[in-house]
Amino acid sequence: MSLQDFFRPDGRHLSRGGILLLMAPFFMLIAFAFLYPLISLLSLSVTEPTAGFDNYARILDNPVYGKVLLRTLWTALLVAITSLLLAFPVAMAMVSSSGPVAMLIGACILLPFWSSVLVRTAAWAVLLQRNGLINEAMQWFGITSEPIRLLYTQGAVVVAMTHVLMPFMVLPIYGALRNIPEDYGRAALICGAGPLRVFTEVTFPLALPGVLGGFILVFLTALGYFITPALLGSPQDMMIATLISQQLREFLDWPFAAALVGVLTLFVTAITLAFSKIFRFDRMMGGQV
Template sequence: MADVTNRPNEQNFRRPGGSVSRYSPALSLALVAPLMLLMSVGFLYPIGSLIKLSLFTPALDLTSYRKIIEQPIYLSVMARTFRIALFVTITSFVLGYPVALAMASLKRRLAAAAAAAVFIALWSPVLVRSYAWIVLLQRNGVANNVMTELGLIEAPLKLIYNEGAVIIAMTHVLLPFMVLPIFAALRSIPQEYVCAARSLGAGASTAFLRVTLPLSLPGVFAGCVMCFILALGFYITPALVGGPRTLIVATLIGQQATVLLDWPFAAALSTVLLITTLIMVLVFRKAFSTSKGFASVD
């Protein structure tokens, strides 16, 4: 007869709900402690110091926040930043979803090759890609020269140093962040669902709208959030492609901190940007959570 005294006591591993856990609460806390310490030192403490700097100089002072509200130029920069980020997110979704859908329909080797092509664009330095768009869009660049030779235009167009150029360049940089999450979500959808919808009389478009698209919304949500947040904080591409007339919040914060040395105002701009970003993420989350496909992953 086997010795039952050597068996582990499962009651010591059971949670109140009845499920079995491998680690005790103390050991779980010890495992999570390094990550919590890293988050506290590398994220929470700098954010707290930033908010404190914007509010206390050294006493409570809301001058920096009043400056943002009272001077229209700063509200205009804020509005331009969110407008560009929204357009970049929408454009990335419109261009990225068909690419992800095509990648998901390929066989494993072809899908891996397509994913590698997306990763190549992701691995390229942002500075190099930004300068490439300058070469393409400048007055004597490739785009103007081609249109002039084809007789489409008589004089070079101003294709650079405007919001359109910034949106195009930022979409090119951020497109992989939209494609990859949507591709992962599409690959996780069982093909039996689409086949069942088609066997019940649904057409290709109906099956896509009623089955594939709702179940892929978790990937759409992740891609939209990443593109939107990264677009809000972009610095190099708008500075190079947009020029001084397309000033956004990240560039403005850099000027205030490094050129004018107005650290409280730079901290106030950063705090406002952080709060509005969190609000937009919650709005995205609420909008996508209305889908059953999104709720299924909760």
């Protein structure tokens, strides 16, 4: 088989066989590093200590686990909404800017990728402690008369996770906004629409694929987040990833932890399928509308 067999007649695009050949190493890596461990872990949840669904029954019988799952879903939703509200203006500023200003905004968005999540979470722990910068600033401005509890709360978890995950919201929205022709906005203004109406009826609807792509990306990532909730949250605000870690490290209950992973996997899969059914994923990452 010659190299030409992997290209289409135009010589510029790969054939289906060429695409499969290039994707083969990626699929092998996914199968070895993700699918095999996941399937092995899920099989443990229905085979140990006895065959059956006893581990899943424990989750249904104890309302605490249901509350942890609902808290996880609620926290992930808050993080996704907050990230969207903060990311959209930033993405619009990136599209509207040029030269050094655009480079500065882009650097601020990409800079967090250069440090680990642990470092960024530890920085928030320093800022939110009783003698931290935020408490001292609020006392200096007269907002509070004494330090208040900011650390080890759900609010601290939401704020820190939003800071960590917001770049994953900005980039899809930025891609979608860049694909909107400038003539659309000018035409709306010529027809008598005000800036607010141009945004609500032209800009935002056309940017919706990027908004949805960023939202589902941040939401699904937040569902399984571990480091930030573990360091900044309290035991009363435990999320499911922290609960799984507790079952593994403290109780050594691998079958029950595997059942919790199965429940989380089920929720993530169901949410992903629901979004893929309603929206096309090839249009959700900033593609043309």
